[in-house]
Structure formats: structure tokens, C-alpha cells
Amino acid sequence: MSAGNPGDRLKPATGATVGAALRVEGVHKSFDRLEVLRGIDLVVSEHDVVCLIGASGSGKSTLLRCINLLEPIQAGRIFVGDTEITARNVDLNAIRRRIGIVFQSYNLFPHMTVLENVTLAPRKALKQSRGDANAQATELLRRFGLADKRDEYPDRLSGGQQQRVAIVRALAMQPELLLLDEVTSALDPELVSEVLDVIRELANGGMTMVIATHEMSFARDIASRVYFLDAGVILEEGPPEQLFSAPREARTRQFLQRIIAAGRL
Amino acid sequence: MTARVSRETRAVAIALLSTAVLAAAIVVVATRSPGWGAFRAYFLDWAIYRDSFPEILHAFWLNVKLFLVAEVIILPAALFLAVLRSLPGPVFFPIRALAIAYADLFRGVPTILVISILGFGMPALGLSWLPQSEFFWAVVALVLVYTAYVSEVYRSGIDSVHASQDAAARSLGLSHGQSLRLVVLPQAVRRVIPPLLNDFIGLQKDTALVGTLGVVEAFKQAQIDQSATFNGTPYLVAATLFVLITIPLARFVDWLVARDKKRQQAGRAA
Amino acid sequence: MRKALSTSLALAAVTALVVAVSANGRSTTATAATGIPGCAKDKLGLLDKAGMLTIGADNPAFHPWFGGDEKTKPWKFSDPYSGKGYESAVAYAVAKQLGFSKEQVKWAVTPFNNSFRPGKKSFDFYITQVSYSPQRAKAVDFSKGYYFVNQSIVGRKGKPIASVRSINGLRKYTLGAQVGTTSYDFIVKQIRPASSPKVYDTNDAAVQALKNGRIDGLVVDLPTAFYVAAVQVPDGRVVGQFRARGARERFGLVLPKGSKLTACANRALDRLWANGTIKNLQRIWLAHATGAPVLK
Ligand SMILES: Nc1ncnc2c1ncn2[C@@H]1O[C@H](COP(=O)(O)OP(=O)(O)OP(=O)(O)O)[C@@H](O)[C@H]1O
Ligand SMILES: [Mg+2]
Numbered sequence: 001m002s003a004g005n006p007g008d009r010l011k012p013a014t015g016a017t018v019g020a021a022l023r024v025e026g027v028h029k030s031f032d033r034l035e036v037l038r039g040i041d042l043v044v045s046e047h048d049v050v051c052l053i054g055a056s057g058s059g060k061s062t063l064l065r066c067i068n069l070l071e072p073i074q075a076g077r078i079f080v081g082d083t084e085i086t087a088r089n090v091d092l093n094a095i096r097r098r099i100g101i102v103f104q105s106y107n108l109f110p111h112m113t114v115l116e117n118v119t120l121a122p123r124k125a126l127k128q129s130r131g132d133a134n135a136q137a138t139e140l141l142r143r144f145g146l147a148d149k150r151d152e153y154p155d156r157l158s159g160g161q162q163q164r165v166a167i168v169r170a171l172a173m174q175p176e177l178l179l180l181d182e183v184t185s186a187l188d189p190e191l192v193s194e195v196l197d198v199i200r201e202l203a204n205g206g207m208t209m210v211i212a213t214h215e216m217s218f219a220r221d222i223a224s225r226v227y228f229l230d231a232g233v234i235l236e237e238g239p240p241e242q243l244f245s246a247p248r249e250a251r252t253r254q255f256l257q258r259i260i261a262a263g264r265l
Numbered sequence: 266m267t268a269r270v271s272r273e274t275r276a277v278a279i280a281l282l283s284t285a286v287l288a289a290a291i292v293v294v295a296t297r298s299p300g301w302g303a304f305r306a307y308f309l310d311w312a313i314y315r316d317s318f319p320e321i322l323h324a325f326w327l328n329v330k331l332f333l334v335a336e337v338i339i340l341p342a343a344l345f346l347a348v349l350r351s352l353p354g355p356v357f358f359p360i361r362a363l364a365i366a367y368a369d370l371f372r373g374v375p376t377i378l379v380i381s382i383l384g385f386g387m388p389a390l391g392l393s394w395l396p397q398s399e400f401f402w403a404v405v406a407l408v409l410v411y412t413a414y415v416s417e418v419y420r421s422g423i424d425s426v427h428a429s430q431d432a433a434a435r436s437l438g439l440s441h442g443q444s445l446r447l448v449v450l451p452q453a454v455r456r457v458i459p460p461l462l463n464d465f466i467g468l469q470k471d472t473a474l475v476g477t478l479g480v481v482e483a484f485k486q487a488q489i490d491q492s493a494t495f496n497g498t499p500y501l502v503a504a505t506l507f508v509l510i511t512i513p514l515a516r517f518v519d520w521l522v523a524r525d526k527k528r529q530q531a532g533r534a535a
Numbered sequence: 536m537r538k539a540l541s542t543s544l545a546l547a548a549v550t551a552l553v554v555a556v557s558a559n560g561r562s563t564t565a566t567a568a569t570g571i572p573g574c575a576k577d578k579l580g581l582l583d584k585a586g587m588l589t590i591g592a593d594n595p596a597f598h599p600w601f602g603g604d605e606k607t608k609p610w611k612f613s614d615p616y617s618g619k620g621y622e623s624a625v626a627y628a629v630a631k632q633l634g635f636s637k638e639q640v641k642w643a644v645t646p647f648n649n650s651f652r653p654g655k656k657s658f659d660f661y662i663t664q665v666s667y668s669p670q671r672a673k674a675v676d677f678s679k680g681y682y683f684v685n686q687s688i689v690g691r692k693g694k695p696i697a698s699v700r701s702i703n704g705l706r707k708y709t710l711g712a713q714v715g716t717t718s719y720d721f722i723v724k725q726i727r728p729a730s731s732p733k734v735y736d737t738n739d740a741a742v743q744a745l746k747n748g749r750i751d752g753l754v755v756d757l758p759t760a761f762y763v764a765a766v767q768v769p770d771g772r773v774v775g776q777f778r779a780r781g782a783r784e785r786f787g788l789v790l791p792k793g794s795k796l797t798a799c800a801n802r803a804l805d806r807l808w809a810n811g812t813i814k815n816l817q818r819i820w821l822a823h824a825t826g827a828p829v830l831k
Contacts (some may be wrong), residue, residue: 068436097438107433111451120447121437153528173437303653307674385740389747397749399733479711479733479744489734492715495651495674 020079021046021177021208022067027076029059029066036062038232040076044177044210044225049203051219051240052212054229055255060212061104063229064179067210068101080177097125100170101179104186106162108154108169114141115150118169126173133172140168144198160191164198171202178202180211216259220244228252306496313498317490321502324486328472329510331400331482335407335472336465342408343415344454348445350416351423364416371413377474380406384478403475411468418460422453455525462518466511473503483507570634571806574799579633581796582659588635590615590626591645591658591789597738598762599820600664607642615642621758621820622662625681628812629660629788632803647715650789651675659796661789664756666717676797679804680785681813686721687760687776687827688752689745689768696751697772702726702830709733711750713741717784718754725777726754742767758824775830 022044029037036059044050052060065071067078069085069092078086085095109117118141119133128136141147144164154162163183170178180199184192196218203209203222213219219226220240228236228243228251236249247253295301349357349364371379384402387395396402426449434444454461476485483503490499582589592601595612603617610616615623618637630640643657650661651674666684667677688705690696696708705726711733712718722732733750735741738759745753746768755763757776764771788804790797807813 065432070432070436093435093438093440096436099436101436103429103433105429107429109430109433109448109452111455121434121439124443124447125438125440169437300654307653385743385747388749389743391747399749476734477736477740479735479740479749481731481734485714485734488714489719492647493668493670493717493720495671497652 020044021048021081022210023077023079024063024067025077025079027063027066027078028074029062029071030074036232037066037073040232040234042227042234042237044208046208047206048224049207049209049211049222051223051226052210052229053214053216053219053226053255058229059232060229061181064101064181064210064212067177068099068179069095070101093125097121097173098176099179100173100175100177102163102166102170102181102183104182106154106159106166106186108162108166110154113151113153114146114157114165117154117165118172121169122172137168137172140171141165144168145194158191159187160194163187163195167195167198167202176208178207178209180209180213182212182214185214214259216244216256228255230255308497308501310494310496310498313490313494313496314502317487317494317499318502320490321483321486321499322506324481325483325503325506327400327480327482328469328475328484328507331403331407331472331475332465332469335404335411335468338404338408339411339415339468340461343412344419344450346412346416347419347423348450350420351445353441368413368416371410372417374410376406376410376471377477379410380474381477382406383409384475399475399478399480403472403478403480407468407471407475410471411464414464414467415461418457418464419453421460422457423449425456426452458518458522462515465514469511470507473507571632571799571802574633574802576634579659579796579799580794582657583641586639588630588633588640589643589657589659590630590640591643591650591656591661591663592622592626593647593663594644595738596620596623596663597759598766599758599824602820609644610642619820621682621816622664624816624820625807625813626660626662628807628816629800629803632806633799656791659790659794660800664716664759664786665789666784667787668717675792676790676794678788678790678797678800680787681804681807682786682817682821683783684756684758684786685776685779686718686754686784687757688754688774688830689760689763689771690752690774691745691768692770692772694751697774699774700828700830702777705752705830708751709749710752710754711735711741711744712754713738716755718756721777722754725780738767745771757827758821760827761824773827776827778829778831 020043022042024040024042027037027040028035040059040063042050042063052063054060062071066073073086076086077084080095080098083090083095109120112120115134115137118137119128119130122128122133122136123130138147138150141150144167146161146164146168149157149161149165154165157165163186167180167183183199184195187195192215196215199209199211199218200222211219211223223240225237226240226243227234228247228249230251236243236247236252243252244256247256295304298304346364346368349360350368352360380403383406384399387402388397430448430452431444434448435441439447472482473484476482476488481489483506484500487499487503490502491497576586581587592615594610596610596615598613598620600620600622601613601615601617602619602623603614605611606614607616613620615626618624618627627637627640630637645658645661645663647663647665649657650663650665651671653674660678662681664684665671665677667680671677688696688710690699696705699705699708702725706728708728709730709732710722710726710728712722712735714734714736719732719734722728733744735744741750741753741755742763744750745763752774753760753763757773760773760776764773788800790800804813
């Protein structure tokens with residue numbers, strides 16, 4: 001497998017397939033007795049950008065982790081493209097290579113340079129040559145304004161830079177689907193925009209994304225659909241204009257009012 | 266600039282002075298004690314020190330060989346054991362249980378017993394295909410005991426690497442083994458270098474127990490010289506050698522740790 | 536081990552009989568003389584305030600140096616209080632010369648290493664096959680000799696070493712000794728074997744090593760060699776003994792440095808040599824330990 005043109009590769013490889021990039025059906029997830037997800041249904045078409053909003057503890061992160069198979073689910077099914085990833089006997093590692101995830105706390109590998117962070121998985125999981133992996137990583141880093149940080153260790157970068165590296169690290173695997181879990185909430189306010197700009201660019205490039213976020217104006221701006229999660233169920237969903245301006249559910253309205261009061265919309 | 270230099274000079278001066286005062290206090294207390302004469306005659310006989318030094322140094326070479334050979338086996342073996350203990354899921358329960366039983370057993374039994382039981386017991390079995398040499402069984406005993414200790418050190422290192430690191434690696438499609446090998450263990454090992462060194466020094470010192478098997482290592486040679494002269498100074502010779510080899514090692518690891526820290530965190534402080 | 540023990544018990548019984556017989560004979564008269572001028576008990580600086588004589592010995596106390604069954608706690612293997620065995624008998628003879636009855640003697644378990652370490656000692660004198668050397672005499676007082684000793688070597692019957700007839704012939708074998716003995720010194724300086732000798736912490740460890748073939752030969756003093764060969768190693772054999780070069784090696788009583796007792800113990804020993812007691816006790820306890828070929 002060669003790196004090709006990294007810019008093109010940001011687009012899903014299976015562009016010809018009609019239908020959903022991601023389908024979540026009746027997913028239940030419990031931690032011991034605590035039922036965190038109580039029957040989630042969700043469909044994401046290719047090139048869609050879906051935003052998950054909801055109060056803290058409503059289950060946004062858990063849902064993303066379930067989609068990436070980092071958490072086992074108790075009931076329901078998840079499809080990526082045509083593959084049921086929750087089926088038995090699937091190759092977990094192969095599935096995860098198709099789905100990128102970026103965490104709130106970056107989770108960069110502190111003992112590796114930026115370049116090593118980005119090329120580790122392409123080299124070890126995709127068996128790319130060092131040369132190919134380095135070329136692709138360098139190009140991605142350049143695109144996201146990180147070219148000069150290539151050989152730094154993560155601890156020497158700002159939060160915004162670290163988060164951008166984490167996004168680049170996920171992109172280097174050329175995922176069909178990118179999951180972003182509150183990628184700006186650990187950042188100082190002045191660093192938020194540099195990360196949001198990156199995500200915007202990805203959206204413009206046609207990347208299919210599921211984004212858990214508290215940045216309502218950003219969600220309104222970028223999302224093709226918004227899902228409102230409340231206590232483990234999807235209470236309401238719709239295009240951003242509708243959901244933000246005319247929510248049907250009282251709880252959604254409450255939630256949005258609190259957000260507005262906090263000055264975040 | 267000059268202010269800084271003078272502040273540093275003052276700090277050095279204070280350090281030197283306080284050290285000197287403490288040393289002087291110790292010397293005064295010791296030399297004024299009623300048994301000081303007997304103590305000095307018994308432990309600080311310069312002529313005996315000089316005379317016994319070459320032989321003990323020669324014997325010490327055996328200690329060096331023992332701990333080098335043992336350590337080379339222990340480091341990977343203990344890591345392997347620690348990894349076995351961290352295997353997830355019920356399938357690996359028997360392996361985990363065995364690894365735990367092993368660690369409990371060999372951390373519990375005094376090293377000298379393990380050395381004696383193997384070193385005297387194995388040759389006594391009279392099996393000609395079994396190695397007979399004391400060196401072999403001493404290494405086996407030290408490896409068994411210290412692998413148990415060191416695997417615990419590794420394990421604490423592995424536990425100290427946050428689960429999110431593994432999650433990040435797995436989310437990128439790396440296998441459990443790759444995540445462990447490329448992401449978790451490198452960080453874990455770096456963190457446990459100081460306690461690893463502790464165990465390494467412990468191992469060095471415990472090579473002195475191998476003398477029970479009859480081989481003449483430094484401590485045994487000191488014992489021989491002591492009983493020949495009825496003077497304890499040869500033990501001081503052995504102690505000197507053990508300390509001499511420990512200090513550079515300790516400083517080396519300090520340096521390693523400092524270098525690592527600096528490399529990863531220099532930007533943060535700025 | 537059990538076999539070795541029962542054999543040793545049998546041996547002890549036999550020797551006990553011998554003593555009983557000879558004790559009725561002449562030894563009573565030989566040791567009758569008591570009281571050495573200038574050695575009154577209160578001038579000896581005794582450890583025990585009640586005036587008992589405290590004698591140190593290592594535990595276990597081995598044949599033929601000590602005899603009797605293990606009876607008084609904590610003594611193992613044999614019992615210094617029995618008066619049986621060469622060193623026990625000599626110790627009581629010295630005590631008697633100094634005016635102590637058998638009841639006025641007590642034995643203190645003292646590991647070899649503690650016999651010479653600095654600080655207060657736990658005995659008035661110590662007796663457990665300690666060889667005199669000028670170097671050692673800097674740390675403790677030594678009495679005159681109560682036994683002149685030859686080093687010797689024990690091997691196993693039927694092994695190549697059993698037929699060796701010269702010191703040179705021993706060089707190719709793996710030899711061992713017990714730590715604290717002068718035997719190791721003898722191996723290193725006189726025999727100079729090709730492979731490095733082994734040194735064991737205890738008699739038992741050394742004997743085990745000989746039994747399971749870790750060493751071909753064990754160097755010990757001659758009386759001990761006979762005991763090892765007869766009792767501890769079933770197929771053991773005293774291959775030979777060595778003549779000392781220069782001054783003969785001797786066992787002496789160990790006393791605290793500068794002890795007031797040293798001079799008196801020497802005078803007691805002088806008497807015991809002069810009146811034949813020592814020779815007599817050697818005949819009783821060590822007679823079998825003489826006839827080994829001399830290796831040169
Ligand atoms: N590993 C876990 N073990 C037990 N409970 C968990 C675990 N992870 C999450 N939870 C619980 O699941 C619930 C949902 O958590 P989750 O992190 O998915 O919420 P969230 O919507 O992402 O919240 P936030 O906006 O604060 O990130 C919470 O009650 C949380 O305490
Ligand atoms: Mg969350």
C-alpha cells in the first residue's frame with residue numbers, strides 16, 4: 001500500500017458505495033449496573049458531519065468509544081460501510097484502522113516525537129515503509145501548520161498543537177470515518193479556533209465525521225445533522241438550523257437555554 | 266551574572282561546610298567511644314587491608330560475572346513475566362495465576378535458601394545430565410529470585426502508564442502486542458529505571474550469598490582472610506569493592522533519568 | 536544422614552566404654568594435683584561472678600574432639616559436658632589444674648567467628664580446634680598447644696584420588712576445605728591445585744560436597760579426617776596426611792586479649808604435658824587418628 005497523495009486520501013476510499021458510512025442500531029452499553037447507553041440509533045451518510053450534543057454524562061464519549069470498539073456493547077449492532085463491526089469473529093484491529101478517533105486529552109505518545117507519533121500506526125499496522133510513512137506524515141503536518149514541530153516531543157507543544165498532531169495521527173491511517181470527542185474542551189480559549197479550523201477543512205475535504213462537542217456555534221456551523229443525547233438515549237435529531245432554532249423537545253430547549261446562558265451559542 | 270556566580274559559590278561553600286561539620290561530629294563521637302581502639306584494630310588495620318586487597322579483588326571478579334550474567338537473563342525474563350501477568354481476559358487466567366504464584370514464592374523465600382537448595386540439592390540428585398557447577402546453580406537461583414522482584418517493578422511501571430495510552434494505540438489499529446511493545450512498555454520501563462537499579466544493586470550484593478556453595482567470591486575470600494588474621498578489615502575491603510561498583514552505576518542512572526526528563530520536558534518549563 | 540548419625544552413636548558408645556575403663560585406671564592420679572601458685576580463682580578475672588569457669592565451644596561439637604550423646608541443651612551431636620572427646624577432656628583437665636571441679640565448669644556456645652571478634656567475650660577460654668598463628672595472636676591470646684596437628688585429605692574409596700601418593704598428584708583434583716580452618720591456606724599455598732578450591736561454611740556442607748562429588752578431596756585436620764571417613768562419608772577414605780614445613784601447626788586455647796587467665800592456662804597445660812595426661816588423653820580419644828600415609 002502506498003501513501004499516494006495525502007490530500008486525496010482524506011476522502012473516503014469507497015466513494016462509490018451508496019448508503020451509510022456508519023449505522024448504529026439499538027446499542028445498549030452498561031458499566032456494571034450503570035446503563036449508560038439505552039438503545040441508540042444513528043445513521044451517518046458518507047461525507048456527513050454529525051454532531052453529538054448533550055449534557056455532561058449523557059453518554060457521548062461512551063458512544064464514540066463503542067463505535068471504535070474500545071468498549072464492548074451489551075446489545076445492538078454497528079455497521080461501518082457494509083461491515084457489521086459488532087459481529088463475532090471480526091478482526092478488531094482491521095476495523096479500528098478504518099475508524100479514526102481523537103480524544104479530548106490528545107493521548108499522544110510522550111516518548112515519541114511528533115513524526116514518530118504520526119507514523120507509528122501506518123508503519124506497524126499498515127506495514128508502510130518508513131519512507132512512505134514519513135513522506136505522508138510530513139505532508140499532513142505541513143498542511144496543518146506543524147511542519148516545524150516534526151521532531152519535537154509532545155510535551156514541548158502547546159495544547160492546540162498537540163491536539164492537531166492527534167488529528168494528524170488519526171488521519172495518517174486514512175480512515176473512512178473520523179470520531180472526534182470534545183477535541184477542544186481541554187484547550188485554552190485562544191487555541192480553540194486553530195483546532196476548529198482544522199476540522200472545518202476536513203469537513204470541506206469530504207471527511208465523514210462524528211463529533212461530540214460543547215461548541216454549539218461550531219456545531220451549528222459545520223454539522224449536517226445534530227443529535228441531542230439525553231441520559232443514554234437520542235432524544236432529538238435534525239439539521240442544525242431546525243434543532244438549534246426550533247427544538248421539539250422540552251429537554252432540548254432546556255439544555256440549549258443553559259448553553260446560551262453560559263454564553264456559548 | 267556576577268550575583269549569580271557569587272550565589273553559587275556561596276551554596277557550594279555552605280554544602281562543603283555542613284558536610285565537614287557532620288563528618289567531624291561523627292569522627293568525634295566514634296573516636297571518643299570506649300571501644301574505639303578495639304574497633305579500629307579490628308576493622309581498620311591498614312596493613313591487613315593492603316595485604317588482603319588483591320585476593321579479594323580477584324575473588325570479586327566472580328561476583329561481577331555472577332551479577333552480569335544473571336542480570337542479562339533477569340531483565341528480559343522479568344519483563345516477560347510482567348507481561349504474562351498483564352494478559353487480559355479469562356482465557357489467560359491459568360497463566361496469570363502461575364505467574365503470580367511464582368512471584369509470591371520466590372519473593373517469599375530468602376535468597377540464601379534458594380541458593381542453598383539449588384546449589385547443594387541439584388548436584389546431590391546425581392543426575393549426570395544436570396549441570397553441576399556452583400556458578401550455574403547460583404545464577405539460576407539469583408535469576409529465579411530477582412526475576413520475581415523485577416517483574417513486580419515492571420508491573421508497577423506498566424500499571425502506571427495510563428490506560429488512555431493503550432486506548433490511543435488500539436484505536437489506531439495496533440494489536441494488543443504492538444501497543445504493549447511500542448507504546449506501553451517503553452514508557453513503563455523508563456519510569457521504573459530507578460527501582461530497577463535498586464534491584465540491580467540488591468542483586469550485586471546478594472552475589473555474596475553464593476559463597477555458601479563453596480565458591481570463593483569476595484565475601485567468602487574476606488571471610489577466609491578474616492579467619493586467618495582474626496581481623497575484620499578484609500570485610501571492609503569487600504565492602505569497598507561493592508560500593509565502588511555501585512556508585513558509578515547509580516550516578517549513570519541518575520544521568521539517564523535526567524537526560525530523559527530534559528529531552529521530553531524542556532519546552533514545558535520555558 | 537540418619538545412617539551417619541546412628542553409626543556415630545555406636546562409635547560414641549564404644550569410646551565411652553573405653554573412657555570408663557581407663558578412668559578407673561590412672562587418669563585420676565595424673566590430674567590430682569590442683570592449685571597453681573599465683574592462680575587463685577579470684578585472680579583469674581573470671582566472667583562468671585559466682586566463680587564458675589566458662590568455656591566456649593562451637594555447636595555442633597564434632598567427634599573426636601567432643602563426645603557423648605547430645606544431652607544438655609542446646610548442644611548437638613555430642614555434649615561438651617560429658618567430658619568425652621579429646622577437647623572436652625583436655626578442657627576439664629585444665630579446669631581441674633586451676634582448681635575447678637566438674638560442676639564448676641559451664642560451657643558457652645560460641646560460633647568460631649565470635650571467638651575472636653572485638654568486644655567482650657562470652658567465655659574465659661575457648662576450645663574448638665583453633666590453630667595458632669602470629670597474625671591471629673594479635674587479636675586474641677593463645678595458650679600453648681594442646682595438640683600438634685597435621686593436615687590431611689579425605690577422598691572416596693574407588694575414586695582416582697584415593698590412590699594418589701604425592702602432593703603433586705593432588706593438583707589436578709577439585710579440593711575443598713571448611714572456612715575458618717587453616718586447611719584452605721594449606722590447599723592454596725602448599726598443594727596449589729589447578730582448579731580453584733571450594734570453601735564451605737560448615738562441616739556439613741563440606742561433607743555433602745564430598746559425598747555428591749562436587750569436590751574430590753576434603754582437606755581437614757587428621758583426627759577430623761578419620762571421623763569424616765569413618766562416620767560422615769560412608770565410602771570415605773583418608774588418602775594421606777601432610778607433614779608441616781617449618782613450625783608444626785598447633786591447636787591452642789583462645790582467650791581474650793590480655794586475659795589474666797592466659798598465663799595460668801599455660802602453666803596448667805605445662806603440667807598436663809609433663810605428667811603425661813595429654814599423651815594419655817590423645818591415646819584414648821585420638822589413637823585411631825594417626826596411621827595415614829604421609830604425602831610429600
Ligand atoms: N469506564 C467507565 N466505567 C464506569 N462508568 C463509566 C465509564 N466511562 C464512562 N462512565 C459513565 O458513563 C456515563 C457517560 O459518560 P460519558 O463519558 O460517555 O459522558 P459524556 O457525555 O461524554 O460526558 P462529557 O460531556 O462530560 O464528556 C457517565 O455517568 C460516566 O460516569
Ligand atoms: Mg465525554
